[in-house]
Amino acid sequence: MIRTDPETPDLYLTPVEDVFIRNHLGPHPRFDPDSWSLTVEGLVERPLRLDFRTFQGLPQTRFTAVHECFGNPLRPEVPTRAVTNLEWAGVPLAAVLELAGPRPEARHVWLEGADRGDFAGESGVGYLKDLPLDQAGAEVVLTHTMNGEPLRPDHGYPVRAVAPRMFGTNSVKWLTRIVLAAERPEHLFTTRLYTRVLPGERESRPAREKDVxxxxxxxxxxxxxxxxxxxxxxxxxxxxxxxxxxxxxxxxxxxxxxxxxxxxxxxxxxxxxxxxxxxxxxxxxxxxxxxxxxxxxxxxxxxxxxxxxxxxx
CATH class of the missing domain: 2.60.40.650 (Immunoglobulin-like)
Structure with a gap:
């Protein structure tokens, strides 16, 4: 149920129909739950392929978090004001990683969506983000509901990653593949876009933790x-x-x-x-x-x- 602040008409939880939609790569993928699967591979002891029923049978968690668009990666200093507050439910990434058994040399988690298209002069590119393994294992949840209902197709159905303390660009929609690796991937959406130099710094870093x-x-x-x-x-x-x-x-x-x-x-x-x-x-x-x-x-x-x-x- 959508809860409202008792003293004002403004919503504490954003209705799903009012949540912003950002797609980088054209029409979104469409899945039947019976055909969707999630693979976990790379530097793991036990590579996995989880179907949706098996995924739903894993330990679940529920939480409320701000979901904020970082903005146009080609103009990272322009305010967007695209922000929502949502209740999510899903499987902690840590539970999936435990099943796969990360190898000692694994340092990074790559999260890959099923969407493909053209962006910023590149053709046939997929959507890929990466996070440090320790941080991803502690924070990321692989969600399948938003405000108590199944994810809608525009929002990543049937499963998307949610990194609660980070900008929405790190919450990969239509998640189908997780790779554990020793290094960061060189990719349009990891090292070339969604990076910035913070005040007082000289080196560019990934756009991850939300600003105040x-x-x-x-x-x-x-x-x-x-x-x-x-x-x-x-x-x-x-x-x-x-x-x-x-x-x-x-x-x-x-x-x-x-x-x-x-x-x-x-x-x-x-x-x-x-x-x-x-x-x-x-x-x-x-x-x-x-x-x-x-x-x-x-x-x-x-x-x-x-x-x-x-x-x-």
């Missing part, structure tokens, strides 16, 4: 609102817990908002701020700080502070 970010949802951008005290609210998220959110109205100073704790799951956190709006137009901004000390930049990056305008009258 926040988004105003109440009131909606461009709305007319009554004059007087208005609740300004939204959600904040990061790869770790968000420690604080501030709100600024027009040219006033940043002021602390009330912020919910995150809880055990890597879901987003609601914030609220009450402000007495005078008649006329208003510019409203929010910025978050996470427990690692990262603060949203004012401008110039993909997670720059979110801004809306409203008219009180």
């Amino acid at each position: 970010s926040s988004k105003l949802l109440t009131p909606r951008d461009g709305r007319h609102v009554p004059v007087g005290v208005c609740e300004l609210a939204g959600y904040a998220w990061s790869s770790t817990e968000v420690a604080a959110v501030e709100v600024a109205v027009d040219d006033a100073d940043w002021q602390p908002a009330e912020l919910d704790r995150r809880g055990p799951d890597p879901s987003w956190q609601r914030f609220r701020f009450r402000y007495d709006l005078a008649p006329g137009p208003h510019r409203i901004r929010c910025r978050a700080t996470d427990s690692a000390g990262r603060v949203q930049p004012l401008t110039g990056d993909r997670n720059a502070v979110h801004e809306i305008t409203v008219v009180a009258g």
